[in-house]
Amino acid sequence: MARLSDIIEDFIKSLLKHSEGELQLQRNELAEYFECAPSQINYVLATRFSLDRGYYIESRRGGGGFIRIVQLDLDKDDYLLYLINSRIGKSISEQETKDIVTNIMEKGIISDREAAIIKIGLADKTILMPANLRGTIRANILKAMLVAILRARS
Amino acid sequence: MARLSDIIEDFIKSLLKHSEGELQLQRNELAEYFECAPSQINYVLATRFSLDRGYYIESRRGGGGFIRIVQLDLDKDDYLLYLINSRIGKSISEQETKDIVTNIMEKGIISDREAAIIKIGLADKTILMPANLRGTIRANILKAMLVAILRARS
DNA sequence: ATATAATAAAGGTCAAAGATAGTCAAAATA
């Protein structure tokens, strides 16, 4: 028996195909269509449309609320993708971050100013948290920012 | 399904475009035009034409009363300093951050891509910490990034 | 004519109700 989550995944992917990699839908509507709990939609999004898999989710609550799924334009040997999926991991130090950011600047992927913004924002001095948390926070933010760069390129 | 508040927002913005950044209107008239409660106009003004978004509202009650919406045009460096030294403070929400960042983008202080990097990096979803810490972390990072922008320009 | 009181004509505030989406952990299933 095919799992419902997989069916929903396929459904969303077929919608994405017909909409140029960007799609907006309503959680409750979709849940009703598949006769499942609304939170199952969140489960599908979290497990099948994660950053690691090349998707980015935005949403809004309240009247007229929605969920937007953006399919990132993935080039298999994209260096940014490697950073996001393999290099950065769960936690990263300030020095490693600086090295990575300087590197993508030198490659011409980001500007001097973008590099400066990211480096100062993710410095130890800026993230005033216990060291163990700091590395995690930094990794999450850095990965998210690289996604923004990936997205802005196409 | 489209939010009425967004429609009213767009309407006001199109009026502003044709009137050089300053506009006077009557609350009840507008409410009647959109068939909504007059207080919804206040809601739109408060959420879409806030200071953070670069607008200033004046009004007057009684006979001949009006609401005036002024699109602010500020000195870039002064505004950045104001944000860093007064506006942001110890903690700031995701929505306020988005408003501010969108505003400085519209003013030409940062690029689209820089705005996207900052907004995605400082989203609730990115900083996965208890809500109280999140606001503090965000405020510190945002201020640091604005400093980088201030330094990199001029 | 002048001061004052009543009325009308705006706009403001706030909280409740309505509309979505998110989280988390227990229960079910593979």
Added chain:
DNA sequence: TATTTTGACTATCTTTGACCTTTATTATAT
């Protein structure tokens, strides 16, 4: 055991309406 499904509870955003405040105009008294 790991993954999936469900549901109770939470968070956020929008819409509405009852009640409040301010300003202008008109009526009244002196």
